[in-house]
Amino acid sequence: MRVLALIIIVIFQLPLIAQNRGWQTKFEKSDFLETVTYEECITFSKALAEESEMIHYQEMGFSPQNRAIPLLIVDKEGLHSAEDIKNAGRLILLIQAGIHAGEPDGTDATFLLLRDMIIHEKHLDLLDKVSLLFIPSFNVDGLYRMSPYNRINQNGPTEMGWRANSLNLNLNRDYMKADSPEMKAWLKVFNEYLPDLFIDCHTTDGADYQYVATYALETFGNMDAGLTEFTEEVYNPYLVESMKQKDSPIFPYVSFMNWHDPRSGLVRSVGSPMISQGYTALQNRIGLLIETHMLKPYKPRVYATEEMIISTLETMNKHHKKLKVLNENADAIMSSHKKGIQELTIKYDVDYSDTAYVDFLGMEYEVVKSDLTGGDWFQYSQDPTTFNLRLFEKQKPIEKVELPLAYIIPVEYEEVQNIIKSHGIAYKISKEAMDVEIETYKFSNQRWGNSSFESHQNLRSFDMVDVQATQRFEAGAMIIPVRQRALKVLVYLLEPKADNSLVSWGFFNSSMERKEYAETYVMEKMAREMIAENPLLLDEFNVWKEENPELAKNHWMQCMWFYAKTPYMDPKKDVYPVGKIVDQQELFKLGWH
Numbered sequence: 001m002r003v004l005a006l007i008i009i010v011i012f013q014l015p016l017i018a019q020n021r022g023w024q025t026k027f028e029k030s031d032f033l034e035t036v037t038y039e040e041c042i043t044f045s046k047a048l049a050e051e052s053e054m055i056h057y058q059e060m061g062f063s064p065q066n067r068a069i070p071l072l073i074v075d076k077e078g079l080h081s082a083e084d085i086k087n088a089g090r091l092i093l094l095i096q097a098g099i100h101a102g103e104p105d106g107t108d109a110t111f112l113l114l115r116d117m118i119i120h121e122k123h124l125d126l127l128d129k130v131s132l133l134f135i136p137s138f139n140v141d142g143l144y145r146m147s148p149y150n151r152i153n154q155n156g157p158t159e160m161g162w163r164a165n166s167l168n169l170n171l172n173r174d175y176m177k178a179d180s181p182e183m184k185a186w187l188k189v190f191n192e193y194l195p196d197l198f199i200d201c202h203t204t205d206g207a208d209y210q211y212v213a214t215y216a217l218e219t220f221g222n223m224d225a226g227l228t229e230f231t232e233e234v235y236n237p238y239l240v241e242s243m244k245q246k247d248s249p250i251f252p253y254v255s256f257m258n259w260h261d262p263r264s265g266l267v268r269s270v271g272s273p274m275i276s277q278g279y280t281a282l283q284n285r286i287g288l289l290i291e292t293h294m295l296k297p298y299k300p301r302v303y304a305t306e307e308m309i310i311s312t313l314e315t316m317n318k319h320h321k322k323l324k325v326l327n328e329n330a331d332a333i334m335s336s337h338k339k340g341i342q343e344l345t346i347k348y349d350v351d352y353s354d355t356a357y358v359d360f361l362g363m364e365y366e367v368v369k370s371d372l373t374g375g376d377w378f379q380y381s382q383d384p385t386t387f388n389l390r391l392f393e394k395q396k397p398i399e400k401v402e403l404p405l406a407y408i409i410p411v412e413y414e415e416v417q418n419i420i421k422s423h424g425i426a427y428k429i430s431k432e433a434m435d436v437e438i439e440t441y442k443f444s445n446q447r448w449g450n451s452s453f454e455s456h457q458n459l460r461s462f463d464m465v466d467v468q469a470t471q472r473f474e475a476g477a478m479i480i481p482v483r484q485r486a487l488k489v490l491v492y493l494l495e496p497k498a499d500n501s502l503v504s505w506g507f508f509n510s511s512m513e514r515k516e517y518a519e520t521y522v523m524e525k526m527a528r529e530m531i532a533e534n535p536l537l538l539d540e541f542n543v544w545k546e547e548n549p550e551l552a553k554n555h556w557m558q559c560m561w562f563y564a565k566t567p568y569m570d571p572k573k574d575v576y577p578v579g580k581i582v583d584q585q586e587l588f589k590l591g592w593h
Contacts, residue, residue: 027108032299035104035157052118056080061185067140074132082193094133094195101142101161106201109305126313129320141166156298175279191424200276204291208380210361213304216253216289218281220395224330242311265390270348282488284330334487346498347399354394404580411476438579523559
C-alpha cells in the first residue's frame with residue numbers, strides 16, 4: 001500500500017514537477033508581461049535540451065564580453081550535425097531572436113513552440129520534413145543590459161535588453177562587413193548548415209496602425225527568380241491567409257513617404273544586404289523578417305510571432321521537395337559558367353512613377369502644430385479605420401556590373417581577405433609574387449559621411465572610371481573565382497558601387513589619401529616650366545578654375561592641380577587595390593583551372 005501511495009503521489013505531483021522545471025515560461029508566469037534575462041535564457045535553453053533528445057544545445061560563439069551565444073538544434077531523431085540532417089532529407093529552418101535584444105518577441109514565441117513540442121507533443125508533425133536551428137538571443141551582451149528604459153516607444157515587456165551589442169554595434173547592420181564576433185559566429189553557423197529558410201524576429205517603431213505584426217520578404221529582384229516566384233505564389237499567400245484565419249491579419253513592412261504619416265503613401269524597397277533578409281537573399285535563401293508592432297501589448301505580439309513561425313513550418317513541410325530543388329537550382333546557377341548570369345544588378349531604387357493603391361488597416365489620427373516645439377504632432381486615436389493609400393513598391397536597377405572571371409585581393413589587405421573568408425566564399429592564396437593583368441577602377445569626387453556610422457567613416461558617394469593595368473601582387477594574394485554559390489555576396493562586397501560594398505564602408509579609405517605634398521614655392525616655378533613646355537596646359541588650368549571657383553581661390557589647391565600633372569604624383573592614389581581578372585589565361589597563370 002505504501003508503494004501504491006507513493007506512486008499516486010508522484011503521478012499527481014508530475015504537473016507540479018514540470019512547472020518547477022520551468023515548463024511554464026517566464027512570459028506565461030508573469031501574466032505575459034515579462035521576458036527572460038540572459039541567465040534565464042541559457043537555463044531554459046539547456047533545460048529543453050536535457051529534457052528531450054530531440055533538442056541539442058551548443059554555444060555558437062562568444063560576445064565581446066565573453067558571454068556564450070546559445071544555439072538550439074531541433075530534430076525529430078536527435079540529429080544535430082549539418083551533414084546528418086541533410087542526409088536525412090530534411091530542410092533546415094534558422095530562427096533568430098534578439099539580434100536587437102530590446103525586441104525579445106521571438107525568444108518567448110519560439111520557447112513556447114519548443115516547449116509545446118517536447119512537453120505537450122504538440123506540433124510535432126512540423127518536424128517531419130524540417131529541422132530547426134534556433135538562436136534564442138543573438139545579441140547576448142545587449143540582453144544582459146536589461147532595463148525598463150531601453151525602448152521608449154515600446155509597450156512591454158516590463159524590462160528588455162539593449163538594441164546594440166557591448167561595442168555599441170547594431171548587429172543588424174553587420175551582415176556584410178562582419179565586424180563583430182557575434183556576426184562572425186553567425187556566418188560560421190550559416191555556412192555550415194546552409195539553412196533552407198530563415199526567420200528574423202523584431203519589433204518595429206513607426207506610426208500607429210491595427211496590425212499586430214508586419215513582415216518583409218524579398219520579392220523585388222535581388223533573390224533568385226525561382227525562389228522569388230515560390231515566395232510570391234506559394235509562401236507569401238499562405239502566410240497572409242493563415243494569419244487572417246487566426247484573426248491576426250498581417251501587412252508588408254512599409255515606410256511612409258512622410259515620417260509618421262500613413263496618408264502620405266506607403267513605400268516598400270529592396271532589403272539592404274547589411275540587414276538579415278537582404279543578406280540571405282544574396283545567399284539564395286528566403287528570409288522572413290517579422291516586425292511586431294511596438295504599441296501593441298506584449299502578449300499578442302509574442303503569439304503573432306509564434307503563429308507566423310508555425311505557418312512557415314507548415315509551408316516548408318508541405319513543399320519540402322519543391323523548396324529543396326529551388327535552393328539547389330539557385331546555387332547551381334551561381335556556380336555555372338555556361339548557364340549562369342553574365343551581369344548582376346548591385347543596387348536598386350524605388351520607382352516612384354509606378355503607383356498602386358491598397359487598403360491599409362490604420363488608426364484615425366490628426367496632425368496638430370505643437371505649441372511647445374512648433375513641429376507636427378501626430379495624435380493617434382483609438383478608432384480603427386481603413387485607408388486606401390498609394391503604394392510605391394516597384395524597383396528599378398540603378399547599378400549593374402558585368403561579371404569578371406575572378407577578383408584578386410592584395411596580401412596587405414588582410415582585413416578584407418578575412419571578411420571574404422567569413423562569408424564562406426571559395427578562394428585560393430597565391431604562393432609567389434606575380435604580375436597580373438587586371439581591370440580595376442580609379443576614384444574621384446569622393447564624399448565621406450560627416451559622422452561615424454557603425455564605427456566606420458563611410459564613403460557616401462564617388463565617381464569612378466575603368467582602368468587597365470599590369471599590377472604586381474605579392475605572395476599571399478587572394479584569388480577568388482566569381483562562379484560559385486555565394487557569387488552575389490562576393491560581387492556585392494567587392495564591386496565599389498554595390499549596396500554595402502566594402503568600399504562604401506570605408507575599408508579602402510587609406511588608398512584614397514595623399515601621402516606626399518609639394519611646397520607652393522616649388523610648384524610656382526615648376527608650373528611655369530610645365531606651361532612653357534605645353535602651352536595648352538594653361539588653357540586647361542583656366543577651365544578648371546572656372547569650373548571650381550572655390551578651389552581656385554586657394555593658392556595651395558591651385559599649385560596642387562599642377563602637382564597632380566607631374567610624375568611625382570602617387571600613381572596608386574585613388575586606384576582601387578582589388579583587381580578584376582577577365583582573361584582566362586591570367587587565371588590559369590595564377591593556378592586556377
